[in-house]
Amino acid sequence: MNIELRRNLLMRVFLAVLLFVLASGTLSAQDANDLLRRIDESLLPNSYEAYRTIVNEEPNGSKKEFSFFTIKKGKDKIAMLYLAPASEKGRATLRVGENMWLYIPNVNKPVRITSLQSVTGGVFNNADIMQLEYAEEYNASLAGGSDEETILDLKAKSPTVAYDRLKMWVTKDGTSLRKVEAYSASGMLIKTLEFKQMKDFGNGLVRPSIIETYSPLYKGYRSLLTYRSIKSRSLPDEAFTLNFMGRLGSLR
Numbered sequence: 001m002n003i004e005l006r007r008n009l010l011m012r013v014f015l016a017v018l019l020f021v022l023a024s025g026t027l028s029a030q031d032a033n034d035l036l037r038r039i040d041e042s043l044l045p046n047s048y049e050a051y052r053t054i055v056n057e058e059p060n061g062s063k064k065e066f067s068f069f070t071i072k073k074g075k076d077k078i079a080m081l082y083l084a085p086a087s088e089k090g091r092a093t094l095r096v097g098e099n100m101w102l103y104i105p106n107v108n109k110p111v112r113i114t115s116l117q118s119v120t121g122g123v124f125n126n127a128d129i130m131q132l133e134y135a136e137e138y139n140a141s142l143a144g145g146s147d148e149e150t151i152l153d154l155k156a157k158s159p160t161v162a163y164d165r166l167k168m169w170v171t172k173d174g175t176s177l178r179k180v181e182a183y184s185a186s187g188m189l190i191k192t193l194e195f196k197q198m199k200d201f202g203n204g205l206v207r208p209s210i211i212e213t214y215s216p217l218y219k220g221y222r223s224l225l226t227y228r229s230i231k232s233r234s235l236p237d238e239a240f241t242l243n244f245m246g247r248l249g250s251l252r
Contacts (some may be wrong), residue, residue, distance in 0.1 A: 054226075154167070
């Protein structure tokens, strides 16, 4: 084989390998994002109502509990009415896309809040308790796994998202979320969320009923969010407006 023929053959092999690698990378990214969408679908109906509680635990053993009535519609709207404790009853929070507001009875108008603030205190922030869909906020890539689970790396699509990157452990078939680690843009671990106690909520929805979170930034603190009930429900767009925040209780 002459030198020119050999060079052409090597070039063809190189190009074939390069195209294969590029194609494989594209497929892997597509697979990861498809898996992320399946996780979103497995966690909650597209539109629903739910009753939830949050318990914040402090290093000294003290606890504070909150109860909420929550509604969500589509991919970008969620609202919560505070039922307990008595000092918080009647308050409401609303999220539309990345915009969030807090309504306090007897105050003239809702006030803006941010995703990293926490209106309940504890380790959960506003973005955690008013979580929309992961696939709307993050691009996913495959980061490894085992025979039982897959690990995803999630990169925020926008700098306005609460966490720059997430590391997510999911079951191989994408039917259950097990753990999420949240990181800052500098790579610092902010918190860990563990998804526990699978529960059948009816109508084919089987998902973790408890989310536990803790953080290296808050030693000895822990917060637990428990889903008491979840039910698919059609909801009017009006329910996710500033003017309706004081009337969320009418939907119970």
